[in-house]
Every structure is written in C-alpha cells, then in structure tokens.
Amino acid sequence: MEITIGYNILDKIKGCLSKLGANRVYTIVDENVYKMHEKKVRELVEGLNNIFYIMPSGENTKSIEHVLRVYDDLIEKRVDRNTVIISIGGGVTGDISGFIASTFKRGLKYIQIPTTLLAQVDSSIGGKVGINYKGYKNIIGSFYFPENTIIDISFLETLDRRQVTSGLGEILKYGLISDYEFFRFVSKSINSIYSCNNEVLLPIIKRAVSIKESIVNQDITDRGHRKILNFGHTIGHSIESFYGFNRYNHGEAVMLGIMYESNIAKYMGLISEEYFMEICEILQKIVMPVQFNDEEIDELLNKMENDKKNQKDGIAFILPVAKGKVDIFNSIEKELIIKSLKGEWIENYRKQ
Numbered sequence: 140m141e142i143t144i145g146y147n148i149l150d151k152i153k154g155c156l157s158k159l160g161a162n163r164v165y166t167i168v169d170e171n172v173y174k175m176h177e178k179k180v181r182e183l184v185e186g187l188n189n190i191f192y193i194m195p196s197g198e199n200t201k202s203i204e205h206v207l208r209v210y211d212d213l214i215e216k217r218v219d220r221n222t223v224i225i226s227i228g229g230g231v232t233g234d235i236s237g238f239i240a241s242t243f244k245r246g247l248k249y250i251q252i253p254t255t256l257l258a259q260v261d262s263s264i265g266g267k268v269g270i271n272y273k274g275y276k277n278i279i280g281s282f283y284f285p286e287n288t289i290i291d292i293s294f295l296e297t298l299d300r301r302q303v304t305s306g307l308g309e310i311l312k313y314g315l316i317s318d319y320e321f322f323r324f325v326s327k328s329i330n331s332i333y334s335c336n337n338e339v340l341l342p343i344i345k346r347a348v349s350i351k352e353s354i355v356n357q358d359i360t361d362r363g364h365r366k367i368l369n370f371g372h373t374i375g376h377s378i379e380s381f382y383g384f385n386r387y388n389h390g391e392a393v394m395l396g397i398m399y400e401s402n403i404a405k406y407m408g409l410i411s412e413e414y415f416m417e418i419c420e421i422l423q424k425i426v427m428p429v430q431f432n433d434e435e436i437d438e439l440l441n442k443m444e445n446d447k448k449n450q451k452d453g454i455a456f457i458l459p460v461a462k463g464k465v466d467i468f469n470s471i472e473k474e475l476i477i478k479s480l481k482g483e484w485i486e487n488y489r490k491q
Contacts, residue, residue, distance in 0.1 A: 142264070142352070144290040144345055146337055149183050152225070152250065155287045156187070159248055161223040164189040165213065167236045169228030171196045172254050175297050180227060183252075190216050194232050198384040201235050201270045203279070209239050223248045223286075229255035229302075230262035230389070234277070237268030241283035251285040254294040256306025257390055260313075260347040263288050265355040265368075275445060276376050276384075282360055292344060296335050301388060303333055304425055308371075308390025310343060312397060313350040315418070316367050319463030321346055326421045367465050369448055370457040371396035374480070377442035381435070391426045398428050402479040403471060404458040414462060430482030439480060440473065 143151055156164065164187050168180055173193055192212055194200060224247050226236035233251050240249035253263040269280020295303070307329070314322025324343075325332070331339035351368065358365035375396025379387060387395065398419055405415040419428075431439065440454075448455045453470025460466045 140266075140284045140286065140288065142288045142290065142348060144292070144341070144348065146291065146341070147293050148289060148291050149179065149252070151289060152183055152252070153187070155250055155289070156223060159223055159286055161221065161248070162188065163218070163222040164225055165192065165216070165218055165222050165247075166190065166225045166227065167192045167194050167209070167232060167239075168226075169194050169196055169232045169254070172228050172232075172294075176254075176294070183227075184225070190218075194228060194235070196228075196231070198231055198271065200231055201277075203270060203272065206235065206239060206242075206270060209235075210243060213239075213243055218243070218247075220244050220247060223250060225250045225252065226285075227252045227254060228258070229253065230258045233258055233262050234268055234280075235270060237266075237283055237285065238270055238280060240285075241268055241281050246283070248286050251288040253288070253290060255298060256295055256303055256344075257309060257388075258306075259290045259292070259295075260306055260344055261309040261351065263290070264348055264351045265365075266359065267361075271384075274380055275442075276380055290344065290348070292335075292337060292341060295340070298335075300333060301391075303335075305388040305390030307332060307425065308393040308397075310347045311422070312368075312370055312393060313347050315397065315459060315463065316370050316457075316465045317350050317354070317463060318346075321350070322463065329424070366448065366455075366467050367457050370459070370465050371400060373443055373446055373448065373454065373456050374399045374439070374476075376446065377439045380442050381439055387426070394422045394426050395428055398422055399479045400456055401459055402484050403456065403475050404460070406475050406478065407458070409458055409460045409466075414459070418459075428482060428485050430485055431480045436477055436480045440476065443476070 170193050224240045226233050240247045251263045253259045266282045266284040268283050269277040272278050310325055328339050354365055371393040375392040378395055379392040401415050401418050404410045443454045456468045456471050457465050458468055
C-alpha cells in the first residue's frame with residue numbers, strides 16, 4: 140500500500156489507476172462530499188470509464204442492508220474484477236467501500252481518498268474494513284488494504300469544528316500511546332488545527348500517519364502489539380453505541396474513553412495523579428466527561444463485554460503505564476470500571 144500526503148494532490152489518481160491496469164472505475168462517494176466538492180470529484184475521474192455511486196452519509200450507512208444495495212448495483216452495472224473501486228469520503232464511506240471491495244467477486248482493487256481528518260489519520264490507515272450489526276460497531280469485517288491512499292488535506296478546509304474534533308481525538312491518542320512530545324505539541328497546536336493552518340496541520344498529519352503505520356506494520360491482523368491503538372476505545376465504543384452513534388462522534392467518544400480508562404490506570408497505580416490530571420486538563424477543553432448512573436453503567440458494561448477485543452471472560456483494556464506508553468490488560472476488575480464511570484473523580488477535578 141502506498142500513502143501520499145499533501146495539498147491539492149488529486150491529480151495523482153490517474154497515475155495510480157494506470158499502474159493498476161484499471162479498465163473501469165467504480166467511484167463510491169459520500170453524498171455530502173459530492174455536494175460540496177462535485178467539481179473536484181468529477182475532475183478526478185474525467186476521461187475515465189467511471190460509474191458513480193453516491194453513498195448516504197452517517198454511521199447507519201455501515202449496515203449489511205446497504206452493502207447488499209451496492210452489491211446489486213455492481214451486478215447490474217456488470218462490474219468485473221478489472222474494475223478499481225475509488226472511495227471518496229470519511230471513515231464510514233471508507234469502511235463500507237473497503238468491505239465491499241474485499242468481498243465482491245473475492246476482491247477488487249481499491250483506492251482510498253479520505254476527506255475527513257479522522258479518516259485521514261485513522262480509518263484509512265491499517266486495512267480494517269467492516270460494518271456495524273445489531274448496535275455493535277465494526278463487528279463484521281476483515282483486513283483488506285487499499286492499493287493507494289491519497290490524503291489531500293485541502294478537503295479539510297470545509298469541515299466543521301466537530302468533524303475536526305473527531306480526528307483530533309485520534310491524533311492526541313497517538314501521542315499518548317507512542318510519543319509524549321508529539322502529544323504535547325498537538326495539545327499546544329489545537330487552535331492551528333481547528334483553523335486548518337496547513338504549515339502546522341500537514342506535519343501533524345504526517346506524524347500521526349507515521350505512528351499508526353509503524354504500529355500496524357508490526358501486527359497486521361491485530362493479534363498483539365497493534366491492540367495498543369485501541370486505547371480509549373473499550374469505553375469509548377460503548378459510549379458511542381449507548382447513545383446510538385449520534386450524541387458523540389468517534390473522536391469525542393475516544394477522548395472520553397481515554398479519560399475514564401486513564402482514571403482506571405490511576406486507580407491501579409500505573410500512572411501518577413499528575414499525569415492523569417494533565418491528560419484530563421487537555422481533553423476536557425474539547426469534550427466534558429459525564430457521570431453515569433447505575434442503569435447506564437450496566438448497559439455500558441454489557442456493550443464492553445461484547446467487545447471483539449475481549450478474550451475469554453474478561454474485559455480487555457489498553458491502559459497508560461507511563462508518559463507516551465501504554466500496555467495491554469486482558470482483564471480488569473469490574474469494580475474499577477464502575478468506579479471510573481460513576482465519575483466521582485470528575486467532581487473532584489472540577490473542585491480544583
């Protein structure tokens with residue numbers, strides 16, 4: 140897989156397609172991206188034997204029902220194995236497009252053009268493709284890498300603040316799991332990120348992609364070291380699912396998860412109170428944690444117990460053990476999880 144990062148670099152797509160020997164292109168594009176960037180998208184495939192499929196926006200699109208609709212369209216349009224799929228959109232479009240590419244006719248080549256900050260630094264890197272089912276996020280899926288990923292940061296200029304926040308959560312996570320100085324740099328560059336200052340944003344995206352790519356290359360199929368990328372996701376995913384994927388976006392949920400999970404690490408004596416407070420001080424400027432009641436905690440625990448990362452009977456967590464370093468814990472005492480979700484620490488933090 141080849142990753143290209145830059146500003147206004149979509150002209151590289153035709154060279155990629157030529158190398159792949161594509162006789163036809165099937166472009167799956169997010170409906171909002173198409174509305175906002177129609178001229179750019181049409182110029183991208185100008186002169187190519189192209190079919191457009193406009194994909195509805197939103198997490199609910201990542202369903203088996205929508206996969207079947209695309210299969211029907213691929214069959215109707217007589218798409219063969221020499222067709223290359225191009226995915227243009229955020230993480231939802233990339234995940235479902237990759238899943239379709241991996242399964243239709245036992246696999247079609249595809250190219251990712253991620254258009255959100257979250258997709259550019261996270262979901263487009265690493266080969267995970269999949270869909271949601273019965274309220275569980277990405278529970279059906281596989282590993283299938285695009286031939287090329289073209290990260291054009293010009294798309295970020297049209298994102299709203301919350302869309303930027305969604306990617307920022309993952310970027311901050313990379314610093315916490317691998318590079319503490321990067322975490323500090325990003326935390327001091329938040330205003331520049333929101334304003335899409337390319338001189339700041341481009342090196343941050345390149346470093347974030349480099350961190351994720353390095354971790355993925357050590358563990359392609361997510362059986363060992365790659366699991367550290369799930370820091371913040373055990374509780375974060377359960378919160379996303381609990382609220383029906385509409386109250387918090389992914390990055391916000393991950394940042395909440397990081398705070399609750401870092402608090403568990405503090406309870407276990409893995410990190411200091413000072414480091415925990417530093418993490419919270421930065422993340423709470425972006426999203427505020429909440430205190431859950433007993434009924435809500437039961438539902439969150441139920442979702443965590445069905446998390447695909449778990450082994451045997453325990454709930455698996457990735458927890459910080461030092462600045463810029465985390466470790467894998469295959470089973471955490473339920474009482475510690477409950478204590479963190481009840482959020483007495485939130486009250487104590489606000490009093491300071």
